[in-house]
Amino acid sequence: MEVSITDAFRKIHPTDTVDDQPTVALVGPTGSTVSFQIHFRFPRQQRTPHWPKLDIVLDAEAVDLAAYRVDLVPVRCPIWYPDIYGYQTSEPGLLPDKLVALDLSAGHPLTVAPTHVGWNTVWVDVQLPDNRCTGRVHVRLAEHDTGDTLIDRTIDCRAVEVEKAEVPTSILRWIHTDSVADHYGIEVFGRDYWQAVEQHMRAAASIGTTAVLAPIWSPPLDVEIGSYRTHCQLLGVEKTGDGYSFDFSGVAKWIECSRRAGLTGIEVPHLFSQWGATAAAPIFVDVPALWTAPSTTTPTFGWHTQSNDPEYLDFLKQLLPQLREFLESQVDPDRIWWHMSDEPRQENLESFTNRTGDLVALLDGATIIDAVSDPEFLQVVQTPVVATSEVERFRAADYEPEWVYYCVSQSVGQANQFIAQTAAAHLVQGFQLYKFACAGFLHWGFDFYYSQYSRSTIDPATNTDAGGNFLSGDPFLVYPGPTPASPVTGSLRLAMLRQAFTSLQLCWAAEKKHGREAVIAVIDPAGQLDYAAGFPGPDRYAEIIRALVELAATS
CATH class of the missing domain: 3.20.20 (TIM Barrel)
Structure with a gap:
């Protein structure tokens, strides 16, 4: 079985090439949610009907955790036009989106089985505390059948106290x-x-x-x-x-x-x-x-x-x-x-x-x-x-x-919020709303x-x-929960728009401390960011978030 850990600033399609990121570190304002992803797949040449399972052990220090299986959903209408930049695909197919909550009972490994060939993903939310601190998540990934350890790693999670600033959007x-x-x-x-x-x-x-x-x-x-x-x-x-x-x-x-x-x-x-x-x-x-x-x-x-x-x-x-x-x-x-x-x-x-x-x-x-x-x-x-x-x-x-x-x-x-779009098309929204000092944003389809x-x-x-x-995903960001009283079932897009809002908060906090020009220099140094241009990729986005946190930090 192949496994990898990545940040939460990308979507992983089952057929993607995935590089493990051994130095993933999480940072965000106190009280915010930061995330990472665990990806796993089994060899395609395996012919037995027994699919191997993955044991995930998550030990948290000073932070709270929630985990979700990323389910594929049918995307019949990814984009009207072929070969458009910013989309995972322009052809109908199954794409990752739906976040199904998993049980993280204390003291027990989370055992997950693949639901499809190719890369399967578990999304992990880390709730940072309301006080400044450095927490940790110890991640151990092992084959369920053999107990063989595949990854044994500690992820640092830093909660930074930032300037209090009202978001005027x-x-x-x-x-x-x-x-x-x-x-x-x-x-x-x-x-x-x-x-x-x-x-x-x-x-x-x-x-x-x-x-x-x-x-x-x-x-x-x-x-x-x-x-x-x-x-x-x-x-x-x-x-x-x-x-x-x-x-x-x-x-x-x-x-x-x-x-x-x-x-x-x-x-x-x-x-x-x-x-x-x-x-x-x-x-x-x-x-x-x-x-x-x-x-x-x-x-x-x-x-x-x-x-x-x-x-x-x-x-x-x-x-x-x-x-x-x-x-x-x-x-x-x-x-x-x-x-x-x-x-x-x-x-x-x-x-x-x-x-x-x-x-x-x-x-x-x-x-x-x-x-x-x-x-x-x-x-x-x-x-x-x-x-x-x-x-x-x-x-x-x-x-x-x-x-x-x-x-x-x-x-x-x-x-936008289309399922077939890359993560950048969701994550960039906070920077757009900040750069153009928008008073407001409106969307018609939260749960249509x-x-x-x-x-x-x-x-x-x-x-x-x-x-x-x-287009798939346009009418809704959330899936209904199993019962009316249940929490709704989230999506990758919902989680990424949450991160986009955090980035908007960070921009205004950093402006309060250092001024608007300093923030623009971080989020748009080349002056190319617009409503249809200048979207940072995942690695660049991670750099910007780290820089904004440091810029907005109270000390």
């Missing part, structure tokens, strides 16, 4: 609680629902997420015209003569849940339909808080309601001031984000302007963000969230985007367990591309 991710409920077959707003939602929130918070999209009403996203997703409305609404009364108790429960999970803000759903703002958001009237219904139930306002419908606009003019007052009593006003319509198109510019004008006035002083790809919308969207593939067009219009996003369309050269347009549920472990319509 807000990170928003859309969690899709209806798809979570549909995946498990559970009742929306039931006990199991809240357990599952909190587990997904915790996973989002673990990678630096500030807020997730709250279903105050069912978000008008990712459906065909005329169709609805499973309804889940936190908001209670009652018609009272010419007016409306509102019950925000369901929203309060959401905020409480998100706080427990480690989130600090709230993202309000869009007021109008996606890709054009032609219709109202799906909102039920004369329903209590925490209202749900089958997708076949027609809401009071919805696709049949034109976006300029006087009754709907009157409803919003009554709702928004009261909702805003309530939210600002519960959450820091600077951590509340509002939306009008997602990705309006150029042909919708006039109607978008007409629809949103009066409502923007009602939200004066609040933060309104909307994803856009066309600089024409600079005059009508308060805070554009610009697709990273379109940044150059906005720069040509003399606008450096404050907020950015990527989705399935940002696949040629851009950082549906096919395209939410037509049907899918199992993301076997269907990674929303039914063949997206």
Whole structure:
């Protein structure tokens, strides 16, 4: 059996050439998570049906450990184009991504068997303590059948106290609680629902997420015209003569849940339909808080309601001031984000302007963000969230985007969360957000367990591309846990985006101590880093992290 140990800044495909890194050493800020990988494979010429197993003994000193088997998942749509830089492959196949938790019971070796030919991987997370120290992980790898030692090594793990600095970048991710409920077959707003939602929130918070999209009403996203997703409305609404009364108790429960999970803000759903703002958001009237219904139930306002419908606009003019007052009593006003319509198109510019004008006035002083790809919308969207593939067009219009996003369309050269991408495409995000002083980042797919347009549920472990319509990994970063109450199952991409957020924290900590120029000199000495250029490879990335830790250290 062949074995090797590497850092966590690379993905290892079963057919890769893997060089052991005998000098792997881990360093990070106190309280952070650092990682390494153990790889093993058996000789292909072996003909017996008995696959050899590997015993892994991990003895930790001053640090806590967690270990995961890296499972292969089917990647049918790695990238639309052949031979694109930054991808492990452009052909369909099985690629490493899913992290399945392993039992590290004290005093017992972890025995793992190969699940496929070629390299198999165990990912090890090392939780550094909250105080400055040097810990160690003693790693012994041995053949299970013979007891022969293959590697016997100690990995130093250094926790460094760094400057305390606030990260001014807000990170928003859309969690899709209806798809979570549909995946498990559970009742929306039931006990199991809240357990599952909190587990997904915790996973989002673990990678630096500030807020997730709250279903105050069912978000008008990712459906065909005329169709609805499973309804889940936190908001209670009652018609009272010419007016409306509102019950925000369901929203309060959401905020409480998100706080427990480690989130600090709230993202309000869009007021109008996606890709054009032609219709109202799906909102039920004369329903209590925490209202749900089958997708076949027609809401009071919805696709049949034109976006300029006087009754709907009157409803919003009554709702928004009261909702805003309530939210600002519960959450820091600077951590509340509002939306009008997602990705309006150029042909919708006039109607978008007409629809949103009066409502923007009602939200004066609040933060309104909307994803856009066309600089024409600079005059009508308060805070554009610009697709990273379109940044150059906005720069040509003399606008450096404050907020950015990527989705399935940002696949040629851009950082993203696709399974087939190399680790560099995930790890670089922290450096990008720092270099361009981004106020925020938005992503649509944290846990979209549906096919395209939410037509049907899918199992993301076997269907990674929303039914063949997206690039694999675009719709989700996590896999659902075995039960609603279980922690979600992570991914290599989730772990690497956690590291990317740590690097963003380090950049701001180092700037506080030494200034911005000193940080840029470390992360981008050649001045080539951009949204689609200058990504450091694994060895260079490790050097940068070590340098940032030293730069940000308090002493």
